[in-house]
Amino acid sequence: MVRQDSEIERLEREFVCVRVVQMKGVDLRTFQFDYDQTWAAFFLNADGSIYGRYGTRAGGKEHATTHISLASLKKAMHTRAGGKEHATTHISLASLKKAMQRALELHRGYPANKAQLAGKLGQQPEYQYAEQIPTAVAKAKQRHCIHCHNVTEDLRQTKYEQKRLAASDIWVYPLPENVGLKMDVDDGLRVEVVTPESPAAQAGILAGDELVTMNGQRLISQADIQWVLHHAPAKGQVTVTLNRGGQLLRETIVPSGRWKETDLSWRESSWALRPGLWTLPLSEAEKREKGIPGDALGLFVKWVPPRATLAKQAGLRDGDVIVAVDGQTAPMNESQFIAYVRLHHLLGDTVALTLLRGDRREDVKMQVE
Template sequence: MPSPRMMSFCLSALLSGLLLGLPSAHSDDALRERLEDEHAFGSDWWIYNDMAEALAAAREQNKPLFVTFRCVPCEDCSAFDAEVASGNDVIAKLASEKFIPIRQVEMKGVDLSQFQFDYDLNWAAMFINADGTVYARYGTQSAEGADAYNSIEGLKKTMQRVLELHENYPENADQLRGKRGADKPYRTALEMPGLPNKDRFRQLTSRRNCIHCHNLHDAEHFAAQESGEFTHDMLWRFPLPDNLGLKIDPDNGRRIKDVVNGSAAAAVGLQEGEEVLQMNGQAITSIADMQWVLHNLPNDATKVRVTGSESGEKVLALKPGWKETDISWRGSLWSVSPRLRVWTPPIGSKERSELDLAEGSGAFEARWINNGEPGGRAALEGGLRKGDIIVAVDGKSLPLTPAQFQLYVKLNYKVGEKLPVTVIRNGKRRELQIPLVE
């Protein structure tokens, strides 16, 4: 058994890692002002962007940390963030009395080995012990919308489950061990090899130079593309339990509200109404906890163990490609090649009718072509013009949203190839070949 001195040294080393580069408490008000973080004003029970203070309090009071990550300039999840930060009395009471709550509003200095979650989210939470053990994650997004899977009731239930895990810790350590990911080869965002604009990010944090969560996935993409190690499998992050055939009630976080016929979940007899208690032996408190387990599985044929409150443990067989779904909502996709550098909003129903286009077929206006970037200049060289209506790719009309169109290009074409598009200009169809150069 390690000596008390050694245990103290190890804990000090852990805390030093968690605190690396984070600002001190005296900068709170100034940072709030620079970020224009209106949801943070008047919520004095939150520790603001100061992990050192939060960890010290957690150690002293033997409470779990409730760490929220909020990208303040982003609109998505703003209403939910307002409720959590200052609007809901139930969350405020739970957080202030039972947890050490901290509002983290930038990723600069955050220990990326400790805090691993879906960085494409605009709002996320992690619950941890002061020794670094991860109890839970909360926060989920999909093509259905930023808040389709988040709710105050669901967050409350997750917080209550975390308190139960904390009360039974460390006897339940085996159920928690897999919740912390493997250490990263870098400590913080500024050490990531693929992160651009590091000199700007090193400056005093403001709305214009804070490191957004999605910048971390961008950095991963850039580094992998530069090294030649990038694959599309990197994009299928944090798949939903829906991919198993499990529809989870967001107000509960683990209760099955539907099992899809013909799915992997249906094949093993998981039932509507029961709760998912564990996945691959990890304690489940939320949909995000399920996503963490699934995130760490391969996109090939594999298996996952799901323990239901009524069915017991079941082993689900997953087919190759089981992770793949609509990820067009992800902000970090812009950093994936090829980058078209064309803004393509959908045309209205009136214009669609005038052009005699069928409802449901994809039709996008080339409203802005970024000629300041290689991809935009290549689009112009390929004949695309502002105002062109893109109606087909490779001769096929695609029933896609603009974001899905951009994703389609990234998944089906490579840099060095040409994108064959059909456009309508001045009432006439034209066939173009757009070089993909970046």
């Protein structure tokens, strides 16, 4: 990657670069990030202080790099929502360069700016190393290495089996868009669009503003924004310092509703959450064609894998449409369906599903696996 851009190659010489190819033996106190990323980078001081993170991804293949770019990486060293087509909608060489530049800037100001970096180090984790997670221990003989996404999978499965799984374990690292901010992919911190009537709009943030800090933490990339949003309470506020035409302003974002929910489908770790089937939400037009109200549940069963024994035993087939879950008919997408099943049912529990098969409805009970 460095050899693709001479400026990144020049900036790279300012760093001691280390490539980490698997998570076994990696300190999870320091290296906490969105483990489903296509690619991620840390910018560190030799004493372990974290200047920032880089790497953001959105849902769907076309967004795999929409949140990262070469420009934002460069600026971060100076001080990555699902699927392959979305893997680069939030990243670019330009934003990578900016992230590198911003990281170097922070390094030059260190340790006087140490207080602004304190929040970038996560809390002491329950397990110091990925191989210590009980689920990882049980799978040790089956794996040649521990991939990044395995960390999320193993932590979730351990909590699920111990009846401790919470919504915060499923809805992780919300995008800036979740509070109404679409960032310039080639800068990482400059606001490109503010969604009307969103929490960001209500806070007074404008297109063109450059975010400087969130909850007191200096930012170098969209990944840093996600880090703050990930750790922000579901009900609370996020303070933002921004640069508007050379003037520093302080604003407060007050997120509302289910703002942390994002698309899980692109995440490799989501396969371990799926209850034995792959679903897609029907559009309102597709619902009308099948006689389903537009404001009601309609999940098309795209695929029941051959190994999904319990789903097949329940009678589920490719092409079925789920119109009720435990008697509830409120609309939900695949991610919300996955979360509902895992948060309301334990292994071996039974989920009541109403299916539309052709023009006939059928009630089935599926055991959770």
